[in-house]
Amino acid sequence: MPVLKSFVSGAEDTCFPLQNLPYGIFRPTPAEHPRPGVAIGDYVFDLSAVARAGLFEGPLLCDSTCFFQESLNQFMSMGRPAWKEARETIQTLLSADDATLMENLDLEDTVFVPMSQVKMELPAVIGDYTDFFSSKEHATNLGIMFRGKDTSLPENWLHLPVGYHGRSSSIVVSGTDLVRPRGQTTPGEDGIPQYKASQLLDFELEMAVFIGPGNELGKPVSVENAHEQIFGFVLMNDWSARDLQKWEYIPLGPFLGKNFGTTISPWIITMDALEPFICKAPEQDPAPLAYLKDSSRITFDIPLSVAIKPEGEKESVITQSNFKYLYWTAAQQIAHHTVNGCNLRPGDLLASGTISGPVDGSYGSMIELSWGGSKEVKLENGGGVRKFLQDGDEVIITACCKGDGYSIGFGSCAGKILPAIAE
Numbered sequence: 001m002p003v004l005k006s007f008v009s010g011a012e013d014t015c016f017p018l019q020n021l022p023y024g025i026f027r028p029t030p031a032e033h034p035r036p037g038v039a040i041g042d043y044v045f046d047l048s049a050v051a052r053a054g055l056f057e058g059p060l061l062c063d064s065t066c067f068f069q070e071s072l073n074q075f076m077s078m079g080r081p082a083w084k085e086a087r088e089t090i091q092t093l094l095s096a097d098d099a100t101l102m103e104n105l106d107l108e109d110t111v112f113v114p115m116s117q118v119k120m121e122l123p124a125v126i127g128d129y130t131d132f133f134s135s136k137e138h139a140t141n142l143g144i145m146f147r148g149k150d151t152s153l154p155e156n157w158l159h160l161p162v163g164y165h166g167r168s169s170s171i172v173v174s175g176t177d178l179v180r181p182r183g184q185t186t187p188g189e190d191g192i193p194q195y196k197a198s199q200l201l202d203f204e205l206e207m208a209v210f211i212g213p214g215n216e217l218g219k220p221v222s223v224e225n226a227h228e229q230i231f232g233f234v235l236m237n238d239w240s241a242r243d244l245q246k247w248e249y250i251p252l253g254p255f256l257g258k259n260f261g262t263t264i265s266p267w268i269i270t271m272d273a274l275e276p277f278i279c280k281a282p283e284q285d286p287a288p289l290a291y292l293k294d295s296s297r298i299t300f301d302i303p304l305s306v307a308i309k310p311e312g313e314k315e316s317v318i319t320q321s322n323f324k325y326l327y328w329t330a331a332q333q334i335a336h337h338t339v340n341g342c343n344l345r346p347g348d349l350l351a352s353g354t355i356s357g358p359v360d361g362s363y364g365s366m367i368e369l370s371w372g373g374s375k376e377v378k379l380e381n382g383g384g385v386r387k388f389l390q391d392g393d394e395v396i397i398t399a400c401c402k403g404d405g406y407s408i409g410f411g412s413c414a415g416k417i418l419p420a421i422a423e
């Protein structure tokens with residue numbers, strides 16, 4: 001098939017070609033309202049301006065106010081038929097074969113905003129955020145460190161996608177600095193818990209799904225229908241303070257060690273854009289219960305990379321992994337999350353869990369890369385060594401799927417650690 005081409009110059013050489021078209025919320029200038037846009041090459045295509053010009057002519061979008069909102073929740077709630085209609089319209093308007101925008105220079109001027117000029121915001125109002133624990137390698141590695149070799153993988157782990165309810169208020173968009181948290185850690189020799197700035201600050205390499213229409217309370221989503229609920233994917237860093245986590249997590253799971261900030265990338269990559277990268281998830285043994293049986297085992301081949309950029313230094317890649325390693329698929333996570341009747345709502349965020357691969361250089365956290373702080377991780381370019389994160393370190397997660405003559409990029413999910421506030 002010939003490579004689809006846009007008239008936006010150079011778009012095909014970027015991570016945002018005509019095949020991608022990810023959705024985000026942006027401000028063209030600080031004084032203007034946030035609005036929905038699509039990334040194309042080095043530009044943001046302003047969907048509010050496109051809608052105002054009456055260019056969404058399909059039956060589901062022609063009278064809709066979804067692109068006049070300051071979040072994507074309304075558009076997410078409309079479901080796959082509306083998403084398909086929007087993609088077709090946008091792809092046509094941006095293609096090299098279509099003259100609508102090229103013939104209307106005033107309009108062309110208002111719909112394209114240079115990406116370097118905009119400020120990206122969170123793409124949705126996130127009502128609820130859940131974090132899963134779906135990498136067998138990560139669960140095993142942390143199990144060995146937290147619980148010992150014999151009980152490394154909890155008994156339930158092979159039978160259900162373990163998860164916990166996270167906190168949405170502290171989810172921030174890429175580029176937001178984070179203050180090193182303070183909190184309680186394991187008692188010292190005097191038996192008294194310590195209160196201090198976290199010394200074992202970590203990142204977690206994750207991806208997350210934005211939920212589309214959602215389900216009614218009491219009506220589970222089947223594993224077969226789960227993909228209809230996925231609006232798209234972002235990159236995520238579930239910052240984790242391991243010393244706080246270790247002391248607080250028994251028996252209810254993560255709390256303050258993980259809710260001081262969670263960073264996501266601003267562009268939501270759709271299922272349509274990812275279709276060429278569908279592959280099979282790992283075989284499951286033992287077979288899960290019927291409600292979790294996912295005969296398609298559909299997942300995506302998404303190469304992931306994490307770099308650390310120390311203050312004033314060059315960045316250094318410290319690990320490379322892939323979304324396809326996850327044992328539990330997004331469809332199984334959705335089916336499990338709703339099997340008891342729990343309702344998901346448009347804009348809810350479901351995180352994959354840390355994505356570790358099978359070998360040392362593919363682990364998705366510092367605690368695994370430094371094996372609990374027992375060895376040093378070397379940074380390139382004179383960046384020194386790390387066991388955990390230092391103040392001034394910026395953690396940058398990126399992902400790019402290589403297609404036939406084009407790339408589907410995710411942009412980046414980055415955040416810098418600022419020193420803890422003084423006591």
Ligand SMILES: O=C(O)/C=C/C(=O)CC(=O)CC(=O)O
Binds near residue numbers: 134135138142238
């Ligand atoms: O094994 C544990 O006790 C803790 C695991 C995590 O911290 C990981 C977590 O947040 C879930 C995940 O990202 O996979």
Ligand SMILES: [Ca+2]
Binds near residue numbers: 131353354
């Ligand atoms: Ca996590």
Ligand SMILES: [Mg+2]
Binds near residue numbers: 237239259262
């Ligand atoms: Mg978090």
